Amino acid sequence: MTQRRMGIFYGIGVGPGDPELLTLRALRVLKEAAVLAYPKSSETASENESKAYSIVRAAGVEGNEPLELLFPMTKDAHALEEARKDAAAAIVERLEQGKDVAFITLGDPMLYSTFSYLVPLVKEAGAEVRSVPGVTSFSAAASVALAPLAESDERVIIIPASAGVEEIKERLLEFDSVVLMKAGRHLDDIIDLALTLGVADEAVFASRIGWKDEEVVRGIGRLKGRKAGYFSMVILRKARA
Ligand SMILES: C[S@@+](CC[C@H](N)C(=O)[O-])C[C@H]1O[C@@H](n2cnc3c(N)ncnc32)[C@H](O)[C@@H]1O
Numbered sequence: 001m002t003q004r005r006m007g008i009f010y011g012i013g014v015g016p017g018d019p020e021l022l023t024l025r026a027l028r029v030l031k032e033a034a035v036l037a038y039p040k041s042s043e044t045a046s047e048n049e050s051k052a053y054s055i056v057r058a059a060g061v062e063g064n065e066p067l068e069l070l071f072p073m074t075k076d077a078h079a080l081e082e083a084r085k086d087a088a089a090a091i092v093e094r095l096e097q098g099k100d101v102a103f104i105t106l107g108d109p110m111l112y113s114t115f116s117y118l119v120p121l122v123k124e125a126g127a128e129v130r131s132v133p134g135v136t137s138f139s140a141a142a143s144v145a146l147a148p149l150a151e152s153d154e155r156v157i158i159i160p161a162s163a164g165v166e167e168i169k170e171r172l173l174e175f176d177s178v179v180l181m182k183a184g185r186h187l188d189d190i191i192d193l194a195l196t197l198g199v200a201d202e203a204v205f206a207s208r209i210g211w212k213d214e215e216v217v218r219g220i221g222r223l224k225g226r227k228a229g230y231f232s233m234v235i236l237r238k239a240r241a
Contacts, residue, residue: 004097005098006096007034007100007101007127008100008127009100010129010131011116011130011131012105012109013107013133013134014134015134015210016140017140019058023134023135025132029100030061030063030104033064033100034064034099034101036056037087037102038069039052039069039087041070042073063102069103080117084121085121091118092125106137108133109131138158141216141233147202147204147235154177155175155176157178159171159180159181160182162186169197172236177238179235182230184228187223190236191223192224198239201218202239203235204237205233206232207232208229209231211231220234
């Protein structure tokens, strides 16, 4: 008896929002894969469409068999682990049927993405796993702002804004650019720090890049007191000598 080939599990980076930033490879795999899996926040499951799914749909891809996977927006390690195990089980079930599964993720799958947590769980089941890179949110932000992240021998670091102002300050001593992901709730603290260090004028605030309500602001001092959502970041640049 011949054994059925197990499907391949793909992580597909769909870029930050504009469907034009989907790569040709991402589009090909998404069209060919038997299953298109997309993450959705379990808290907003009935209200909001998955952002990653809306990007590929805007590019004309519905997916042969869409598979919604729910993940809670929480730091509760147990709840996250359970959700990842459930998602991996649903994926492995389809891989065992010989179907390729393409899991879409905002930006790039190798940067703060749910996909990387699924990789070991799916590999454990014996499946082949591949990643298709996507345009990261911070490179898209730097492009919109025309703000180079590094020139010559300069150095860049990417950290979550939750690291806190002391750490951000230290990193800015060591690196020329500091990309602060997940900046939403920390915007005011970042602005205060940037003003104190004299780097607020060069700093870039970028929110919902590639979405209809995209906002990119250079010079963050004037944003003090503003509310910023989850899909926002700040790029700090060391003052040039
Ligand atoms: C879980 S991380 C995902 C990063 C993503 N994998 C990437 O490659 O950009 C979520 C954070 O990425 C940033 N982000 C993702 N999409 C964004 C967008 N369209 N505009 C601005 N920031 C975005 C925000 O800082 C957000 O808090």
